[in-house]
Amino acid sequence: MQFERTRIDGVVLIRLDVKKDGRGAFARTFCTNEMAAAGLRFVVVQTNISRNIARHTLRGLHYQRAPHGEPKIVSCPRGRIWDVAVDLREDSPTYRQWQAFELSQDSDSAVHLPAGVAHGFITLEADSEVHYLMGAAYVPGAATGVRWDDPAIGIDWPAAPAVMSDADQGYPLLL
Template sequence: MRFAETAIVGVVTVDIEPHEDERGAFARLHCPEAFAAAGHPFVPVQTSLSRNPHSGTLRGMHYQPAPHGEAKLVRAVRGRMFDVALDLRPGSPTYRRWTSAELSADSGRALLIPEGVAHGFLTLEPDTDVLYQITPAFQPGHEAGVRWDDPAFAIAWPAAPRIISGRDAGYPDHQG
């Protein structure tokens, strides 16, 4: 695995290094020792799947505030998406800044998102499935979010969403 820092402190792209032969390819997607050696300890306790049949589906911008904060490793296992991480940690030098990465099943690239950073994505192809590895386990009733198009963040989405939940569209402007 190859780890690369992004413009947001603690948000890291993780690229696989597949071993290929006549049978196909094999690649590690997560290894706690490799993450720790790269300076990003991450041991997930929950794995979730988001199925998105339509291109233009937007999910986000979601996070769990402390003391129920989550770190996530996110990757497309089918299809392609525009993935966004937004720093909502008030003491962070990158507070209120965002970064993005295109994640696809073909590339195998993942995005590691630390606690206190909101996450969202826009599907770029139909039938995009997103695998989440999360630590700690999700705590129902503690969900939070900010609006995908809040002018305080000016996220440059590649297109307007065609499908978005009422909850995600209705988050108020950020007050921090």
């Protein structure tokens, strides 16, 4: 695994070392020791999967309020997504900055998001799946989000959402 720091503090693009032969391919998708050697302390406490039927389904921007922040590692084992990280940590040098990554079944990569970084994505293909390794348990009372189209963040989405939840449409704007 190769770890590439991004412009957002603590957000790391993880490139998998894929071994291919006549049978197909094999890659390690998580390794505590390799993560620790790269300075990423991550303990998996749960895993989640998001199945998205339609192209341009938008989910997010989600996070959990402190002290229940959810570090996560996000990948797309089927289909293709435009994955977005938004730094909402007020003490961070990259506060309110965003960065996007195209993840797909062919990208051989994942994204590590620390606690306090909101996450969202839009599907670029129908039938896309998103897999999450979670570093903290889900706490319903701490779950929240910010609007996907918040002008204070200014995300340049590649397409308008075709499908969204009422909750995602109703998140507040940052002040």
